[in-house]
Amino acid sequence: MEWDRFAEQMASMARDLLAQETLEATLAHITVAAAELVQGCDAAGILVLHGTTVQTLAPTDRLVEDSDRLQQELRQGPSFDATHSASGERVVRIADLTSTRQRWPDYAPKAHALGVGSMMGFLLFTEDEDFGALNLYSHKPGAFTEASELAGWLLASHAAVAFSSARTHAQMEQAVATRHVIGEATGILMGTRHLTEEQAFDVLRRYSQENNIKLREVARQVCEHGRPP
Template sequence: MGRLRDSADEFAFTMAEVARELMQARTVTETLVRVSQLCVETVPGCDHAGVLLVRGEQVQTLASTSQLVVDSDRAQGELREGPCYDAARDATWFRVVHMGAEKRWPRYAPRARELGIGAMMGFQLFTDSDQLGALDMYADQPYGFTAMSEQLAWIFASHATVAVAASRAGDQLRLSE
């Protein structure tokens, strides 16, 4: 699957392909891994992606396309702040266009720059009682995400939420058999 260009037809085709690919994953783990991979393959500017889980005070990386994602999740958990940490906990989303100029997360932003993060997006992925997750997208360069990237990411996160819910239901059915 190639990166998306600016065509409305191509946008629709890409999202239909994403939905089909996500529904082929059989388990929650497979779904989360595929979500991360598809982010990098389809969202313009996305160099790394992953899924972060916040449970109580614990942060865990459930899927990632690179060590950068794991290191970023660890930093957000240690500092109790960051775009993806806050997206998971506050049922919202964040877009950071230039990590070097970011003021909302004064302890996390310098650490993120040390990791090589230029820009980020974080979208709440799912909620289930005390389980809160976020879909994390990273660009190596500042301004790596465009308005088109953000629009696609919103729709992508919605598809991912539905796919995770379907995978959970499938996992529960297999356990009850």
């Protein structure tokens, strides 16, 4: 591992991560960088758990999606261990998937049949919250060394901060957009029904609660059709 060159690439990647305009672009930059910078890595992706549902983000190869789908179906695998670890396990490195059948008796043979020889999983986290796992795959057993693990861990640390920043920015943009559409819908109801601002907003709020529809969606329908859906 040429650590001087790796450090330069990491510095460049960190700057590029913060320059991405969307959460999706940030995550894609992370996984592409992982496949390029970590020795032995053939594919990379980010797995996020929403309760018992798996979401695959920014996969660089179909293999990543197939592996994540297997873990969801079987309720076992390295990513499930990383994201559910009560022992604080932050890194899972599997040198040879054929030797892990006792730990993951259902997942291991099926993942190997997909073409997974070895893999690593890194929990993406900050001090405030866990996000999911950055997973790196190789078609060959024994592809990941201790140097690969260290490189992956450094990349995941940078990625977690960028992930957090990008998600916060996306949430802020969504909040601003929501306020805008609600304000526009309120104005439409004020004009068409001769209501005060408070009365118009109350119409939106009550319709949202009574019909179990998000307030933003009710407001969007009003903006499109001049009335609640």
